[in-house]
Amino acid sequence: DEFVILFENISDELAAATMAQRISELFTKPFSVGENEILIKANMGIAFFPSDGNDPKTLIKHANMAMLRAKEDAKNNYHFFRAEIQEEITGRIEMESNMRKAIDNGEFFVEYQPLVDAKTEKIIGAEALVRWNHPKLQIIPPLDFIPVAEDTGMILEIGEIVLKSAIAQMQAWHAAGYDDLKISVNISGIQLLQSDLEETIDAILQKTGFDPRYLQLELTESTLMQNIELAAERLEHFKAKQIQISIDDFGTGYSSLSYLKRLPIDSLKIDQSFIRNIQSDESDKVIVDTIIAMGHNLGLEVVAEGIEQPAQKHYLQQHACDILQGYLFGKSLDAEAFGALLRGEYTLRPDTAGSDEEAYEIEQALRKYSKPLKISF
CATH class of the missing domain: 3.20.20.450 (EAL domain)
Incomplete structure (x- = not known):
């Protein structure tokens, strides 16, 4: 599942990182679901308004790109949006599209x-x-x-x-x-x-x-x-x-x-x-x-x-x-x-x-x- 959290009055990466770490700590212990205990990992992508986007659609898109990078990182479960991430994610999306065509075309x-x-x-x-x-x-x-x-x-x-x-x-x-x-x-x-x-x-x-x-x-x-x-x-x-x-x-x-x-x-x-x-x-x-x-x-x-x-x-x-x-x-x-x-x-x-x-x-x-x-x- 994916969801968005909006924070006001956080204008620098240090404050955002502190908040991300606090959220991450909530997932260190397993959740009880009926008789079972489930351990969940949270990956977070962080984007700032207006530097990373001046409208909701762009902000969410860039935060999602940063989250994808966090999933690939074995050490950190949160990442800030960077311009180079956009290039890499765009390349990845193109790779996924080409891969689907490759399966269909027998490549x-x-x-x-x-x-x-x-x-x-x-x-x-x-x-x-x-x-x-x-x-x-x-x-x-x-x-x-x-x-x-x-x-x-x-x-x-x-x-x-x-x-x-x-x-x-x-x-x-x-x-x-x-x-x-x-x-x-x-x-x-x-x-x-x-x-x-x-x-x-x-x-x-x-x-x-x-x-x-x-x-x-x-x-x-x-x-x-x-x-x-x-x-x-x-x-x-x-x-x-x-x-x-x-x-x-x-x-x-x-x-x-x-x-x-x-x-x-x-x-x-x-x-x-x-x-x-x-x-x-x-x-x-x-x-x-x-x-x-x-x-x-x-x-x-x-x-x-x-x-x-x-x-x-x-x-x-x-x-x-x-x-x-x-x-x-x-x-x-x-x-x-x-x-x-x-x-x-x-x-x-x-x-x-x-x-x-x-x-x-x-x-x-x-x-x-x-x-x-x-x-x-």
Whole structure:
């Protein structure tokens, strides 16, 4: 819910900030609703008359823009209107409009990044990564649109597009003889909380005929901790279907490890921030070694992402990491190019990959296979 509070005789930001803090303190304790206690967070946007608008409509508009900024700020729950906020919010509104059109026009598509067996260095699957091919702006990076998609709820539709496309494509590869490959799909917190998520995935599996044993859902620690009880219920449903569950960005989120024994998970993915300096940073080495050992002791598979250098690969192989992922083995590719990779029409050379020159050669070799691939559903 949103509402407006009008204050008279407050003419400076210090007085307004003091009032905002007093209002914020009212929300520090939970509200009793029947037998339940609900904790509510208040986000506030502040605009002054007449500097930020000389009519009610403009003032409310600018205060609302400042409130949107407050929602994005993890530290402060109130913000003052600034001219630059108007520019950013206008850009955000345009992004939302373009995103809605993109969903309707089929501009979102899936690319596939190889998952490689650490022992054999052969491709054993792929992670599905969403991409946006804008008709004018070309490829828009996920970091630019995923946060907006989550805030607006459009991540639900985009997430379903990814699930349908990735599962249907992997089923096509299975039918072509690559029947031992698995597909890993990211699930956002908003998706996990949706009551029809199980039905959506079940329907896709039934329609495509895809073997659920080769589907893996990736969730971050923070996503799971939003509602641990509901997460456990959802994941138990998927486990009953033999769908695999992986914890993404492991080690960067929730501080307690107790959820590892509460949730039916199959694998841990070590965050790339621990891999980046693994050759030189002793702390990173200890953390990575500990995660691998802990994962194996719990009967879990361990995946490392963000591998870009041969030295990183060798270290992880020596320390019994199970699956490797990163630019060293290939960037994300569209379906046609990934298919060419599977067919052996181009083979990555991980022992020499990693340089800009090698990356360019790989890109050029795969470019001829990069054609849009449409899968009807």
